[in-house]
Amino acid sequence: xxxxxxxxxxxxxxxxxxxxxxxxxxxxxxxxxxxxxxxxxxxxxxxxxxxxxxxxxxxxxxxxxxxxxxxxxxxxxxxxxxxxxxxxxxxxxxxxxxxxxxxxxxxxxxxxxxxxxxxxxxxxxxxxxxxxxxxxxxxxxxxxxxxxxxxxxxxxxxxxxxxxxxxxxxxxxxxxxxxxxxxxxxxxxxxxxxxxxxxxxxx
Amino acid sequence: xxxxxxxxxxxxxxxxxxxxxxxxxxxxxxxxxxxxxxxxxxxxxxxxxxxxxxxxxxxxxxxxxxxxxxxxxxxxxxxxxxxxxxxxxxxxxxxxxxxxxxxxxxxxxxxxxxxxxxxxxxxxxxxxxxxxxxxxxxxxxxxxxxxxxxxxxxxxxxxxxxxxxxxxxxxxxxxxxxxxxxxxxxxxxxxxxxxxxxxxxxx
Numbered sequence: 001x002x003x004x005x006x007x008x009x010x011x012x013x014x015x016x017x018x019x020x021x022x023x024x025x026x027x028x029x030x031x032x033x034x035x036x037x038x039x040x041x042x043x044x045x046x047x048x049x050x051x052x053x054x055x056x057x058x059x060x061x062x063x064x065x066x067x068x069x070x071x072x073x074x075x076x077x078x079x080x081x082x083x084x085x086x087x088x089x090x091x092x093x094x095x096x097x098x099x100x101x102x103x104x105x106x107x108x109x110x111x112x113x114x115x116x117x118x119x120x121x122x123x124x125x126x127x128x129x130x131x132x133x134x135x136x137x138x139x140x141x142x143x144x145x146x147x148x149x150x151x152x153x154x155x156x157x158x159x160x161x162x163x164x165x166x167x168x169x170x171x172x173x174x175x176x177x178x179x180x181x182x183x184x185x186x187x188x189x190x191x192x193x194x195x196x197x198x199x200x201x202x203x
Numbered sequence: 204x205x206x207x208x209x210x211x212x213x214x215x216x217x218x219x220x221x222x223x224x225x226x227x228x229x230x231x232x233x234x235x236x237x238x239x240x241x242x243x244x245x246x247x248x249x250x251x252x253x254x255x256x257x258x259x260x261x262x263x264x265x266x267x268x269x270x271x272x273x274x275x276x277x278x279x280x281x282x283x284x285x286x287x288x289x290x291x292x293x294x295x296x297x298x299x300x301x302x303x304x305x306x307x308x309x310x311x312x313x314x315x316x317x318x319x320x321x322x323x324x325x326x327x328x329x330x331x332x333x334x335x336x337x338x339x340x341x342x343x344x345x346x347x348x349x350x351x352x353x354x355x356x357x358x359x360x361x362x363x364x365x366x367x368x369x370x371x372x373x374x375x376x377x378x379x380x381x382x383x384x385x386x387x388x389x390x391x392x393x394x395x396x397x398x399x400x401x402x403x404x405x406x
Binding site: 121122124125127128129154157158160161162163164165166167168177178180181182183184185186187188189190191193194196197200201203 | 324325327328330331332357360361363364365366367368369370371380381383384385386387388389390391392393394396397399400403404406
């Protein structure tokens with residue numbers, strides 16, 4: 001099927017659970033998946049490149065995009081804003097690329113309204129204690145910030161059942177394989193196969 | 204998750220499309236999947252073993268099982284009856300094994316009523332011509348029988364969109380990988396993860 005529309009993959013889950021690591025590995029192995037770069041008002045961390053890791057924008061610029069409906073979703077997090085520019089996502093999908101979004105739970109719920117057919121994956125830690133360890137180890141935040149994120153995580157986990165899929169990030173390789181399976185299975189969903197079925201039924 | 208209930212995988216599609224070959228390969232690689240042996244009133248083909256490939260039963264015996272609701276589904280095909288003994292399937296699922304059923308389209312529809320949460324996979328040929336070639340090559344049926352099956356296939360293909368997933372059996376390895384992905388993704392479905400989510404939410 002040439003020029004078949006891509007599918008949207010939404011990866012969400014608590015901060016520190018390893019969404020970014022999983023998604024990076026999945027995309028490294030699946031070149032047909034395009035990453036959607038988010039816009040954010042927060043400052044770049046060391047090594048982060050504008051337009052690659054994030055579009056780093058000023059608050060005024062961010063809300064101009066929100067007002068003109070250019071953001072697919074956006075959220076405030078620890079005093080900073082994060083959003084997904086809509087145009088880039090839709091263009092990639094139309095070109096036949098799958099698009100992956102790494103966004104927080106509230107953002108995922110916003111996407112559910114606009115793209116109900118997307119694949120919604122929630123990454124969970126094996127235990128809350130393990131999540132706490134991972135957040136502390138990251139070392140980019142102070143203790144108060146870690147406690148805040150852990151509390152947010154507990155609230156987010158209560159909404160995990162609204163996602164299509166739950167992937168446990170215990171053994172990383174297994175989590176990666178499960179996300180890859182979800183994408184591959186997603187491509188076989190019968191509602192995406194209507195063109196092929198039509199052509200078979202014409203023979 | 205110990206003793207988690209297995210999932211039911213229903214593989215269907217036209218006769219000759221390669222369901223059996225795909226399923227055999229998937230099960231060879233995934234030892235947690237248990238095959239459900241069907242009962243049939245047809246005669247064994249060379250090499251087929253009773254209780255392994257099929258339970259070969261007399262027509263009276265078959266309909267005793269139907270009457271006593273021991274058959275999950277059954278169908279008549281080319282003058283013979285095929286059915287799935289229910290008890291064996293439910294036992295395996297309760298033990299935590301996934302169970303695979305290789306059944307015809309009408310049988311699959313019967314299963315949809317009883318196990319709506321099963322994974323329903325329809326295997327399609329790349330083209331009708333290719334299906335015709337495969338049926339002829341099998342060499343176990345005469346030309347009239349092949350023509351009959353091809354006609355049945357065309358009717359079955361019209362109902363493929365009622366299945367959850369469509370897998371094209373063009374390159375066999377790819378078809379096998381897709382069925383494996385569907386199973387792996389099925390295990391991550393959030394409705395199957397409620398125990399885990401509950402335990403995380405208790406922490």
